[in-house]
Amino acid sequence: MINLYNTQIDELYIHQVGNKCRGEKLFISEQPYEITDEIRPLLKEFFLKPFREKDEQYFKFEEFSELEVVLQKELDIPYYRGDRDVAQWLYDQGVHPHIKSGELYFCRLSNMELDNEKVEGFGIFKSELRDDFLQFSEGKSQLEMNIQQGVNLKKLDKGALILTNPESKTGFRILYIDSNKYDSKYWLENFLNLEELEDAIFHTKNYLEFCRGFAKDVVKPAEDKQQEVLFLNHAFDYFASNDAFEESDFVNNAIENPDLVPEFQNYKIEKGPKYKVEDLTSFEIDNTAVTEIRKKNKSQIDLDTNISIKMDFINADSADKFIEKGWDEEKQMYYYLCYFNKELK
Known part of the structure; x- marks a missing residue:
């Protein structure tokens, strides 16, 4: 059983991943994002709440998984920037015009509990859909109303928690979500390369x-x-x-x-x-x-x-x-x- 309530986001990189098929660009951030005390609880809820509400069906990487190699390097090699390779790998899967561009969030996570044992791991999340919201400002005699677009923090479009395996020094246990079913092969099969973990x-x-x-x-x-x-x-x-x-x-x-x-x-x-x-x-x-x-x-x-x-x-x-x-x-x-x-x- 997983417990995420004390999970800490230790490092966060945010990249813009366009649709490769449509010729859109991949933007890589050079520095980690500085998370303020104000935004930290909002991001934590945005990233982790869907996994607290999801059935615990764990997956593992398929054999010769590109993503598993990158994440293992991130654990083993000091100063290695695995987030760049993850962003490039996701960008390379954008080979269908229906795949939406969006923000890729890559973070190191700690203080998670899996079967009452503390583990570390990674969070890989993607926001795609934009919601309209109203922004108000004071005019001379009335409130002015402007329509803007942004990411809805109550709905994560795609995500994966990759947990180090407490029973082994190698290998991962993975939970994933995909709220947008129109491109499920893109996230689950092409990018994550997952298969069910046959555990208890x-x-x-x-x-x-x-x-x-x-x-x-x-x-x-x-x-x-x-x-x-x-x-x-x-x-x-x-x-x-x-x-x-x-x-x-x-x-x-x-x-x-x-x-x-x-x-x-x-x-x-x-x-x-x-x-x-x-x-x-x-x-x-x-x-x-x-x-x-x-x-x-x-x-x-x-x-x-x-x-x-x-x-x-x-x-x-x-x-x-x-x-x-x-x-x-x-x-x-x-x-x-x-x-x-x-x-x-």
Whole structure:
């Protein structure tokens, strides 16, 4: 888990990166920008707030990444100006007329926390879109109003946090954002050259999403919505109460109907590649990822009589203990029987 609240911006360079395809220029600043006490908190919020609100899916550089080489030099070689090479590399990717020019911000970052360990790293950000704003001045008898354009500090267009890996002296963990989807290949693939980092977060999220798919595609059609919810609750309980995942142990705990065990294995063969879990039988569990996926889980039965039953259980077995499903011969309809002690306000 990443903590950015105490992060410090140690050095900042700002460059103007035009569109190479349109013949626009690349302007390189010779000196670092002097950050005043007034602007420092504004820049910190501008750069880092999108990452505090983003899912923690980490990436790594692809093999032979140009950007990784530059950043490693920045760490290893005193007085090396990696920001120039980063700006040139970004400029060289502007080979499509739709790519917008903008400001490139390159900074060294310190005092970040990754899994409760302090790390340093880099921030690479780009602002592209301009917003209109009003500027007022006093005239002789009234306020004068002028329309100007500038960067909206509440919306970062593109960004990447490149963190040194606390588990190794080489390699990086990367988080990225791209608010403008019209040129996603330009930022993610061409400039950053990223691929997903297959860590505990990656494995935990993917396996739980695989379980959600199995519950929807197999458990619900074979049994009913109640058993779908029951299976998912057992799955989440297993992940929440264990530090490591073992598939045989998980299957024994989460799947009550033994007839569904071979169906689970068949589903993994068929759908495993989609969720990238085909060869996954054991891994470390990330608790933050479990909480995040569980929030997305809808433990609710929606009926065709416009009645919904929400099953918000802490204990997965409660879905089986307090709710019964049956068939009414007289009405020729299914029913759910719910047990309770008292009604809550």
